[in-house]
Amino acid sequence: AKNDGRRTFRFYEPAMDAAIKARRDLEDDLRRAAARDEFVIHYQPWTDIATNRIEGFEALVRWNHPERGLIRPADFIPLAEETGLIASIGEWVLHHACAEAALWPNDVSLAVNLSSVQFRNSKLVDTTREALERSGFPGHRLEVEITETVVLEDNKLIHETLSELRSMGVRIAVDDFGTGYSSLKYLRCFPFSKVKVDRSFVKELPHDLDCITIVRGIVEVANGLGMITTAEGVETAEQLYMLRSNGCGQAQGFLFGRPMPAAEVAELLAGDRIV
Numbered sequence: 017a018k019n020d021g022r023r024t025f026r027f028y029e030p031a032m033d034a035a036i037k038a039r040r041d042l043e044d045d046l047r048r049a050a051a052r053d054e055f056v057i058h059y060q061p062w063t064d065i066a067t068n069r070i071e072g073f074e075a076l077v078r079w080n081h082p083e084r085g086l087i088r089p090a091d092f093i094p095l096a097e098e099t100g101l102i103a104s105i106g107e108w109v110l111h112h113a114c115a116e117a118a119l120w121p122n123d124v125s126l127a128v129n130l131s132s133v134q135f136r137n138s139k140l141v142d143t144t145r146e147a148l149e150r151s152g153f154p155g156h157r158l159e160v161e162i163t164e165t166v167v168l169e170d171n172k173l174i175h176e177t178l179s180e181l182r183s184m185g186v187r188i189a190v191d192d193f194g195t196g197y198s199s200l201k202y203l204r205c206f207p208f209s210k211v212k213v214d215r216s217f218v219k220e221l222p223h224d225l226d227c228i229t230i231v232r233g234i235v236e237v238a239n240g241l242g243m244i245t246t247a248e249g250v251e252t253a254e255q256l257y258m259l260r261s262n263g264c265g266q267a268q269g270f271l272f273g274r275p276m277p278a279a280e281v282a283e284l285l286a287g288d289r290i291v
């Protein structure tokens with residue numbers, strides 16, 4: 017190479033190439049993952065705080081990569097969203113989760129996470145209807161979790177989509193509430209059944225006074241509007257106690273169970289449901 021003063025640029029080049037290549041490889045792998053049956057769903061229980069009983073399970077997708085092993089959603093969902101692959105992955109999750117949950121006892125609910133990208137076309141309602149019909153899983157036991165980024169695009173399509181899901185009995189939960197661009201306005205504008213209090217607030221319980229105030233506030237607003245509240249990321253009995261005394265209805269987190277394969281759900285439900 018010529019010593020023309022651009023050597024520092026050249027110095028970074030191979031590393032950048034490697035990063036771009038790694039990303040492209042991952043994208044290629046992701047594109048083939050569905051056809052190769054590499055996705056699995058793990059299910060994490062949530063409980064009713066008053067009765068301590070399991071009410072339902074949240075479907076959390078994992079990618080069983082042939083070389084890299086189990087990849088967590090944080091490491092491929094963003095890429096799936098950027099490339100649009102989330103549409104087909106999301107469809108797969110809906111179908112697969114409903115099919116697996118159809119085998120559970122009839123008072124157990126299923127929650128499925130939806131990406132805002134899945135709301136950009138009108139297919140979501142059809143996909144959901146198909147997933148329910150094919151699996152026989154009843155709509156009133158299905159809950160979809162959406163983040164505020166979905167309702168941020170406050171438009172007619174999203175309103176219609178959510179209303180159609182509601183008319184099929186499907187409940188709608190606001191995920192990660194309190195992060196991002198939370199606006200209390202959205203809680204009035206959309207037909208939500210549940211607000212999930214983000215783990216970042218729950219994590220600081222029972223000691224952080226600010227977080228106690230925030231959690232109490234979210235619970236009070238949501239309950240006042242007729243919605244259920246679920247606390248995410250509950251790891252200790254102290255956190256649970258604090259949530260209970262502040263009127264939070266449901267809890268989810270490692271205290272009750274980590275996300276587990278479908279076979280373990282069946283086992284857990286076959287045994288004593290009190291955790």
Ligand code: C2E
Nearest residue numbers: 075076077088089090109129130131249250251269270275
């Ligand atoms: P999320 O919807 O907020 O899901 C909760 C995440 O917190 C899960 O991580 C779960 O394993 C973790 N978690 C649950 N309880 C605890 C706890 O007590 N302590 C701690 N430290 N963590 C806890 P996971 O499975 O890695 O999922 C990460 C995110 O990926 C999810 O966050 C969700 O936004 C997204 N995701 C997962 N599955 C899907 C999917 O099928 N579709 C879409 N669009 N997104 C998904």
Ligand code: CA
Nearest residue numbers: 074129161191
């Ligand atoms: Ca969620």
Ligand code: CA
Nearest residue numbers: 191192212248
């Ligand atoms: Ca969440």
Ligand code: CA
Nearest residue numbers: 192214215248
């Ligand atoms: Ca969260």
